[in-house]
Amino acid sequence: MARKVIEVKGVAKYFSGVPALKDINFDLEEGEVHALMGENGAGKSTLSKIISGIYQKDEGTYLVNGEDCNFANTRQAVAKGVSIVTQEFSLLRDLSVAENIFITNDAYYNAGFLSNKKAMAEKTTELLKLFHMENYIDPWEKVERLTVAQMQIVEIAKALSKNARIIILDEPTASLSEREIAVLFEVVRSLKKDKISFIIVSHKINEIYEISDRITVLRDGRLILGGAKTAELKQSELIRAMVGREVSDLYGVADFEHRDFSGEEVLLEVEGLCDTWDFVKNVSLKVHRGEIVGLSGLVGAGRSQLVRCIFGAEKHSSGTVRMRGKELKNGSIYESMQAGIGFVSEDRKHDGLFQEMSININANIADLVAHRGALLSHRRDLEETTRMRDKLRIKMNDADAAVKFLSGGNQQKVLLAKWLMIRPDLLIVDEPTRGVDIGAKADIYQILRDLAKEGTGILVVSSEIPEIMGLCNTTLIMREGIVTGVLNSREIDEEKIGYYSTIGMQGEEK
Numbered sequence: 001m002a003r004k005v006i007e008v009k010g011v012a013k014y015f016s017g018v019p020a021l022k023d024i025n026f027d028l029e030e031g032e033v034h035a036l037m038g039e040n041g042a043g044k045s046t047l048s049k050i051i052s053g054i055y056q057k058d059e060g061t062y063l064v065n066g067e068d069c070n071f072a073n074t075r076q077a078v079a080k081g082v083s084i085v086t087q088e089f090s091l092l093r094d095l096s097v098a099e100n101i102f103i104t105n106d107a108y109y110n111a112g113f114l115s116n117k118k119a120m121a122e123k124t125t126e127l128l129k130l131f132h133m134e135n136y137i138d139p140w141e142k143v144e145r146l147t148v149a150q151m152q153i154v155e156i157a158k159a160l161s162k163n164a165r166i167i168i169l170d171e172p173t174a175s176l177s178e179r180e181i182a183v184l185f186e187v188v189r190s191l192k193k194d195k196i197s198f199i200i201v202s203h204k205i206n207e208i209y210e211i212s213d214r215i216t217v218l219r220d221g222r223l224i225l226g227g228a229k230t231a232e233l234k235q236s237e238l239i240r241a242m243v244g245r246e247v248s249d250l251y252g253v254a255d256f257e258h259r260d261f262s263g264e265e266v267l268l269e270v271e272g273l274c275d276t277w278d279f280v281k282n283v284s285l286k287v288h289r290g291e292i293v294g295l296s297g298l299v300g301a302g303r304s305q306l307v308r309c310i311f312g313a314e315k316h317s318s319g320t321v322r323m324r325g326k327e328l329k330n331g332s333i334y335e336s337m338q339a340g341i342g343f344v345s346e347d348r349k350h351d352g353l354f355q356e357m358s359i360n361i362n363a364n365i366a367d368l369v370a371h372r373g374a375l376l377s378h379r380r381d382l383e384e385t386t387r388m389r390d391k392l393r394i395k396m397n398d399a400d401a402a403v404k405f406l407s408g409g410n411q412q413k414v415l416l417a418k419w420l421m422i423r424p425d426l427l428i429v430d431e432p433t434r435g436v437d438i439g440a441k442a443d444i445y446q447i448l449r450d451l452a453k454e455g456t457g458i459l460v461v462s463s464e465i466p467e468i469m470g471l472c473n474t475t476l477i478m479r480e481g482i483v484t485g486v487l488n489s490r491e492i493d494e495e496k497i498g499y500y501s502t503i504g505m506q507g508e509e510k
Contacts (some may be wrong), residue, residue, distance in 0.1 A: 002029035004063075005166055005197050006051065006082075012059035013046055020046045021221045024060070028166065031195040033188060035202060035212035035230070038242055039437040041395055041407035043221040044201045048168050052084035053077035064166075083159035085167040087435070089151050091158075093144040098124040100143055101158045120180040127157040131187045149180035149480070153187065154400055160191075168199045169480045173207055174435045178298045179462070185211050188196075203437040205235060217241040243439035250468025251445050258489045259473060261288035264326070267426050268341075268455040270310060273319035279305040280316070281481040287426060287457040292448065294472030295461045297501050302481040303461045304346055307428050310459075311343040312336045323426065337370040342419030346430035346461070359396055360385045362403045362414055367421035388417035393443055409440030416447060427451060430461040445471060465494050 006028035013021040021043045028034050036044045049055040050062065053071030062069050063101040064080050071077040091100050098120045102108045108120050116423050124139035131153050143151060152172060152218060159167050169188075173181045188198055202208055208215065209230060215238065217225035225233075225241040230281070268287040274280055279302040287293045293305040310321050315331035322328065323339040336343070345351035353362050364381040385399045392413045398407060403414055412433070419427060432448065433441045448471065452458055467494055468475055477485040477500035485500035500506065 005030050005065055006029065006199075007061075007063040007066075008047070008051070009061040010064075011047070011050065011057045011062060013043075013050060013055060014058050019221050021050075021218075024218070024221075024223050025226055026216055026223075028197050028199060029213075030197055031192050032213040033192065033211055034198055035200050035208045035215045036218070036228070037202065037208065037215060037238070038218040038224075039407075039409065039439045041220075041410065042242075042437075044218055044292055045170065046221075047218070048084060048170060048199065051077075051166075051498065052082055052168055054084070068085040078159075078162050078164070079166040081163060082168075083162065083166070085152065085159065085170065085172065087171045087174060089155055091143045091151055091154060092143065096140045096142055097137055097146070097154050098139040100154060101127065101161050105161070106202045123161070124157070128153075130160065130190065131157070131183075144323060147180070149176050149183060152176075152184065156187065160196075165195070166197050166199070167468060168201070170201045171203070171435055172200065173202065178410055180233065181207065202440075203435070205238065205438065209235070219244060237416040239438055242437065243442075251467070259291075261291040262475060264288040264290060267324060268310070269320075269322040269325075269461065270361060271320050271322075273306065273309060273321065274317045275302075275305050276307050276317045277305065279481050282319070283416060283478075283481075283483055284319075285483070287459050287474055289425075289455050289457055290452050291474065292452050292458045292460060292472045294468040294475040295459070295478060296463075296465065296468045296475055296497050297478035299463060301501070302480040303478050304430055305481075306478070307343070307430055307461055308460060310336075311428055313343070319378040332370070337366065337422060340422070340425035342366070342422055342424035342427045344415055344419055344427070344429040344432065346434065348411055348415050351420075353403050353411060356402055358400045359394075359403050359406065359414055360399040363388055363399075363417045364421060366418045370422045384421060385417070388420065392417055392420075392447060409436040412436050412440065412444065417445070419456055420451075424456060426457045426459065426460075428459045431463065433462075433464070433467065465497055468492075468497070469494070 002346065004027050008024060008026040011021060011024045012019060024047060036047065038044050046055060050057050052073040053076055056070055056072065062082055064082060069080065101124055102120050108116050121139040125134050128134040133153055137150055143154065156167060172184060176184065200212060212230045214227045215230055215233060216227055219242065265288060266286050270283060270285045273283045283306055285293065290362055297303055305314065309316040312328065312331050312333045312335065320327050323341060326339065328339060329335045349355060360381050363385045382399055388394065389396060394413045395410050403411060406414065432444055436444065448458055460472060473489050475487045475492055476483050477497055479501055484504060485506040487496060
């Protein structure tokens with residue numbers, strides 16, 4: 001039997017008297033990957049933060065290599081070989097890779113100044129060799145110039161530089177492409193051979209089945225499934241444990257059939273659109289009333305830049321955008337909103353929500369700008385927020401609490417609520433379920449389908465091929481700023497999306 005490097009027994013954590021965790025048991029074996037799963041708000045992050053010293057437990061026992069621990073901070077956890085890589089990286093973007101890895105290591109500094117630059121670079125290269133990245137990441141490259149995947153590798157290298165034997169990865173693949181995910185998983189498998197143990201917090205079921213040895217599921221702060229062997233656990237059983245209900249038809253495809261929307265009113269018409277940065281090149285598309293149109297392609301294909309140009313968040317250099325036949329002013333978000341367009345941004349934390357402001361303000365602010373001017377009514381706003389809470393199943397206790405205290409999935413629903421408040425005829429949604437759990441995904445898909453049935457046109461950007469295939473009536477595939485293929489729901493499959501995303505062009509097949 002493998003040695004247990006972490007044992008959590010009967011642990012509880014309270015915030016303002018409310019239990020975030022109650023009677024949790026969890027263990028991690030040497031050299032294994034143990035997945036920690038559950039819906040947003042289930043308690044996964046709270047448990048991870050207790051293990052890594054960010055939070056302190058209120059009840060129970062926590063053992064690291066058999067030693068009773070209750071870390072007061074992350075420094076104490078690191079001293080015992082426990083490190084966490086959070087979704088929000090702790091890297092200093094203006095400093096180099098080497099400086100970030102060794103910034104807290106006094107051996108490389110003298111009176112606050114770098115004293116052994118050569119040794120620091122050599123040690124960084126040595127660490128990067130563990131990831132086979134020594135030829136791809138320069139020790140003196142500024143972190144701000146790295147890809148997200150490279151930043152993640154630097155974070156793990158930073159942990160290893162402190163002799164970490166237990167590494168927690170919180171939503172490690174949320175912003176990675178398939179190729180970058182494959183590299184990350186190869187790194188994890190390589191480090192496992194050296195008996196380094198991992199806890200992975202993730203919502204992505206397919207990835208967890210690929211990389212994990214065991215799975216623990218939390219729901220509403222309680223243990224639902226403890227340390228089940230991944231190879232023996234059916235996906236349907238995992239989903240039921242996570243959400244507390246059957247989610248047999250995730251995309252709502254049971255009543256989804258191919259429809260010809262050509263006879264419906266054209267809501268959005270884009271012709272020959274090019275952006276000022278040359279990321280979007282002569283793109284044309286239409287969205288009809290009640291139609292869900294998808295934009296697929298690899299990361300960097302120009303999809304997000306395209307929808308930002310359509311909405312007016314970026315200016316376009318040529319081409320036209322029309323809403324119900326009326327040309328919209330170039331680069332005007334206000335005119336787009338007035339025309340009935342809503343835009344759910346890819347980055348909810350920076351472009352979508354005001355994190356320090358209340359749920360109530362965030363939910364009502366777009367309607368305030370588009371329709372009400374300076375007319376403020378706290379009572380009316382609360383009524384509208386409550387209506388959206390019930391409609392979208394947003395889990396919240398107090399509408400006047402800061403939105404930052406909500407889980408990722410509930411923040412995403414607040415962002416949807418913000419734009420549904422303006423009652424849009426067209427809703428643009430960029431990566432609708434990024435960082436969202438399986439239960440919230442099912443809710444969001446149902447919301448989008450219900451909107452389409454009510455006549456709203458929807459334009460969806462997604463990097464998840466199953467999401468595109470399960471949700472969209474029509475899909476445009478982009479590569480290097482151009483549309484390479486247009487597929488309806490009868491024609492679409494993963495092979496065609498992959499072909500047009502990489503090498504193919506519709507009409508040129510041999």
